[in-house]
Amino acid sequence: MARGLSSWAWLKKPYCIQARFSYLRMKYLFFSWLAVFISSWVLYVQYSSYTELCRGHECKNTICDKYRKGVIDGSACSSLCDKGTLYMGKCLSAKPNNQVYTGSWGDLEGVIKCQIDDILHYNLGTEMEPRKEAVLFDKPTRGTSVEKFKEMVFSHLKEKVGEQANLQELVSHVLSVADGNKDGHISLPEAKSAWALLQLNEVLLMIVLQDKEHTPRLMGFCGDLYVTEKVQYTSLYGISVPWLLELWIPRGLRRSMEQWFTPSWPRKAKISIGLLEFVEDVFHGPFGNFLMCDVSAANFGYNDKHDLKAVDLRRVVPETVLRHVMRDRRCEVDDDCIYGADCQTSCDLTKRRCTTEVVQPNLAKACRALKDYLLRGAPSEIREELEKQLYSCMALKGSADQMEMEHSLILNNLKTLLWKKISHTKDS
16 A cells, blocks of 8 residues: 555656646746836837937928028038038937937037927926927018118017127127128028027027136037037936836935935035036126026036036026016915026015015025035035035025125135135146
8 A cells, every 4th residue: 555655656746846847937938928028118118208309300300401491501501411410419308399419510529409399489488498489480581681680689689688788799799600601791591590599598598608618618500400519427416227217216315326426525526616606607797697497416517627517508597587477477375486496486465476586596506406415525624614604505595686795705705615625636
């Protein structure tokens, strides 16, 4: 009997092993198909997102069609449409209507930007850039004289930056940019391109701040497509992670991770001095006051010498325009009076209208952006004083006009403290 049971167990053993292998095989196949399904889904989502965001070929086709028909002209048109020496590289677009690509123009590297939605009146609603009129490149019309075009530009700039004693100088800068081939004359196609570009806040800022070291250079244009100087590092700090991982990383941990991936402290100090100098550039410059409405790390980068460069100037708006927009905005609470991420006025509850004075000046916003950036790794001998000055800076209230002396004092003290600490190092 024992032998019979033993024989039965021996016969049953291969069956158990076979069943176990079948189970493992099914489990392997299931997880393999699941991995294939998830990978395919991720690739599909990524591809769909890419094709929606990255439509540079549409932009190029539209621009080159207008150029070949003689509607527009500019310093980059021939290179883009005829010679093929202006090349679009990696897509950096964050929104479908604002196309952004790295690019090369002959031996030069740059960033190519183009608008492909219907634009051109200046609207500070939900978009940071204006939206286009139904008919693009319709102004100035045929028969418009150069003098009439100058008047158009003058009126437009006056509306944007307000009445300025040297507004004519700014008009001259614009006309110089409009003369793409530098032959001393502005053709109608060049004028149409210049007029379209003037509607874009970033281009206006580049012209206004063209001599400032922290503003990327405007290298060329064709219609409302324009090429800017490339900034090597396109964020003050941070690290790019796959979007799938982004969903699972807590916000606090993400913020800490971003601070880990930064340059050495002396280099951070030099970059920070650059941001403070940029605040000076836009505060009561020769062509008016501008407000920084999104002072986030993604809007400022730096080059290989650790000199700060503004990456996205669309969020720096003329004070005159912001006041006009807020004057017409209805509100119930203060939070109804916010533009961008960082420009806020208060709500006048008696009129149910937003006031026109910003709550905080540019400097306070810049210090808030720099606080964690500068305090992490700061030398012990200046950390306490640096923290004190940063918090004093962040506490600034009201417009810079109302506190010009205090504003200037805090800004200069911060710059001096940082510069003294790094002036003797190679990073300076």
